[in-house]
Amino acid sequence: MRYYHALSLISLLSLTACGGGGSETETPTPVTPTPPSLTRCEQGSELTVVSTSSSIEFMTEQNYFAHQTATIIAKIENRDSSGLDFTWQQLSGPTLVLTSIKSPVLAVQFAEAGSYSFSVNIQSSGLNLTENLDLTVSEATSSLLTIRSGHQVVEGNNASFRIDRTGTNGDQIPSNISWCIASGPEVKLDVVNPERPQFVAPTVDTDTVSILRATGTIAGESASGEVIALITNEAPITSQYFDTPVARxxxxxxxxxxxxxxxxxxxxxxxxxxxxxxxxxxxxxxxxxxxxxxxxxxxxxxxxxxxxxxxxxxxxxxxxxxxxxxxxxxxxxxxxxxxxxxxxxxxxxxxxxxxxxxxxxxxxxxVINEAPDYRSNFSNELGFIMPWRYVKNNEYVSDTTPRSTRTNRTLTQLSPDLSSLLYHELAHANDFFPSSTHSSLGINSQTLLDHFQRRANAGELISDLLTVLFPLTSNEMFNLAKVSFKGDTANSVQKAYMPDDITQFFSNDIASDYYAYSSTREDVAMLFEESMMSHRYGILRDVGVTDRPENATAQTIIVDWGQRGRIGQNSLQDRAAFVLESIFPTMNGANLISNLPTPIAMTKGESWSENLTISLLEKSQKSSSSQQHSTSEESRVHPEIRVSGDRHRREN
Structure with a gap:
């Protein structure tokens, strides 16, 4: 599955990206049960082949309905899609959102009944063809499940679909959901969450259409729907670096x-x-x-x-x-x-x-695949959680809309998550190759890996220098990080640690986040990310130590210790300033860090959710109007808890 690819990359990183990070062990491959094979539907489905004056053929559904997802496939007769460039356009009909214009599969949702027209251009060496397709869309006469969304997936890669919820607020969940194969190859479908089935695309000898059908009950009425995947035949894998299938x-x-x-x-x-x-x-x-x-x-x-x-x-x-x-x-x-x-x-x-x-x-x-992070269960045997969140004015700034709720968002809503992600991942790149090195690298036959190994062997990376100047000291946290982020098996001592043990280990050291203990490289990235988010946006990172109840939510986990804006703590300032000045030489890192807000302590014994409102602004509001606070708390959005390191793949 997709996480095996992730592990392959990390194993290679263990070989190629060591240096200041100490000895590395290969991450173990997680063992997951094989999902069952789907049964065949009693009645099958087939697509209709529409010929054109050229070698382009369209594969269409037998009927298209308004307000339902729909799939159109373009192909060259007697040829697979590998090596072909596709470009789709809508020519007529109510304007649609086209998200897969460069794929052989065009997935849309028709806004209303009527006539629609599309064109596709297909190019490759010696080939440049364009054809049009006209479609008629009808009103639906029976209840249908809306399943998102048809797409192309390479053989061996992960695929996922999702059934829409219904109702005014999207809060009505179809019940009694079952799946079957209406057409195509055998598929082993993971239906732990039947609203969001997942599967690994089977190996195929030629591009192959897979049609899956779901049936369920909506408001007591039976409904069904189909979703289409084009499983594409690909060239044999020859890479030692990307040794399991990646998307086109x-x-x-x-x-x-x-x-x-x-x-x-x-x-x-x-x-x-x-x-x-x-x-x-x-x-x-x-x-x-x-x-x-x-x-x-x-x-x-x-x-x-x-x-x-x-x-x-x-x-x-x-x-x-x-x-x-x-x-x-x-x-x-x-x-x-x-x-x-x-x-x-x-x-x-x-x-x-x-x-x-x-x-x-x-x-x-x-269209975004929902395969889970391969590290999701690494910490299950430990007796604590170290959650995090970004906040401003006592509110989450990250997008908190669950995947089951279909909604749009603005650039402003997108910005906090993407900005923090970019600060983090680009900190790695600048740790290895800061601007001061660019002129000396040379544009020649050498690779970046050659340059990295030379710099790492000489201890010249920013992360190497940080470790020499301002080392982390908690061996307990280093060893726990191997469990949480590298998949090591927790020993009996680690399993027995209580939250107050973790509080002592972590709060008395000088890391900004638990993830910093996963490698020296992540130590740099976490310092840089949190510093820049506070400096540029006034957005503060909460980090805490809580218990691990069976049903862990923001309301049920209890804080033993926590801080808002830990990056502003005196004991961390020299480390953070060094990282900032090393990555941004023109920035006065010491002055910037010294002007960051003083950390705010969380309240021991209260839930993670209750500790959202700890800034002075909210405390003032509490004292002036307890009833107002009660109302706002009832309507407050409580997203799933985020745990340290969940957004990033470890850099050794």
Missing amino acids: TFAYKNSSPYADAIETCVYSNQLTSPCSTSKLPLLGQLSGGTDKAKIMDRVLVSHQWMGDNFETFIDQMDPNSDFANLLQSVTSVVISYDVRPSFYWVVTGAIYLDPNDLWLLAQERD
């Missing part, structure tokens, strides 16, 4: 002088050796690298909207050019629906972003 991606700017390089060097099952800096240099090795157009020349995506949203963010939400400058230390930016969690990788010099931090429209979120 493409250069966001096809006119980029680096389009071919980023398509072959940073996210490919055919990458057999790291690319040289002459083929794909860091942005900062070239003049004018901070120019937005040159940054976008290095973006690789699985869906066009991912690049569109990233470009808009860089254009509108980076007033201090922090990200434009930090991006000078990467070769490229990869945004793909199957990246989870986000990470930076020195072998390719790229950052890999989970698009869950980039969607603006509900239709964009629909």
Whole structure:
């Protein structure tokens, strides 16, 4: 499954990205039960093949209904889709949101009944064809389940679907949900959550259509729906770096002088050796690298909207050019629906972003795979949780909308999560290759890995120097981090630790977050991320130590110790200032850190949720109007708890 790919990358990092991080052990492969095979539906389904005057064929559903998801597939007769470039357009009909315009599969939801027309252009070497397709959409005459959404998935990669909830507020959950195969190959479907089934696409000899059908009950009435996946046949995997299937991606700017390089060097099952800096240099090795157009020349995506949203963010939400400058230390930016969690990788010099931090429209979120983080159960045997959240004015600033609620969001709502993610992942890139090194790296036959190993062996990385100057000292936390973030088995002593033990280990040391103990590289990234979020946005990070009840929620976990804005604590200031000045040499790190807010202590014995309102503003409001506070607390959104390190893949 998808997390095996993640583990392959981490195992390679253990070999190639050591240095100041001490000895590393290979992360164990988690054992997960194989989901059962689906049964065949009593009545099958088939797509209709629509021929054209050229070799393009369309595969369409037998009927299309208003307000329902729909799928159209384009193909070249007697040929698989590998190596072909697709571009879809809507020609007529009420305007639709098209999220997969570069895929052989166009998934849409028709706004209303009527006539619609689309065109597709298919190109490859010696091929350039365009054809149109006209469709008629009818009103539905029976209850239908809306399932999101049809898409293309490479054989061996993860796929997920989701059934829409109904009702005015989207709070009516279809019941008695069952799934079957209406057409296509055998599929082993994980239906632990029947609203959100997941499967690994089976191996196929040629591009193959899979149609799954769900049946259920809505308000006492039986309903059904189908969802389509095109499972694509791919070239054999030859890469030791990406040795399990990755999604198809493409250069966001096809006119980029680096389009071919980023398509072959940073996210490919055919990458057999790291690319040289002459083929794909860091942005900062070239003049004018901070120019937005040159940054976008290095973006690789699985869906066009991912690049569109990233470009808009860089254009509108980076007033201090922090990200434009930090991006000078990467070769490229990869945004793909199957990246989870986000990470930076020195072998390719790229950052890999989970698009869950980039969607603006509900239709964009629909295409993001929901495979869980492979590390989800690593800490289950420990008796504590170390949650975190970003807050401002006693409120969450991160998006808290559950996936089951379909809604749009604004750039302003997106910004806190994406900004903190970029500060973190780009801190890794600048730890390894800060701006002071760019002119000395050279654009030649050497690889970034060659340069990294030389710098790491000499102890020149920012993280190496931080560890020498301001080392963390809690061996207990270092060993616990191996359990939480590397998958080591907890020993009897670790299992017996209570929250107050963890409080003593952590609060008396000088890490800003538990994740800092996973590696020296993460120590740097956490210091930089929290410092910049506080400085630029006035957004503070909460970190705490709580118990681990069976049903762990923000309301049920009880705080033993916690702080808001720990980065402002006196004992951490020298460390944070050193990191800031090393990454941003023109910044007065010491002055910046000294002006950050003084940390606020959480209230021991209260829940994580109750400790949301600990800033002075809220305390004043409490004293003036307890009834007002009670009302606001009842309506307050309580998202799932976030645990340390859950947004990032460990950098050794």
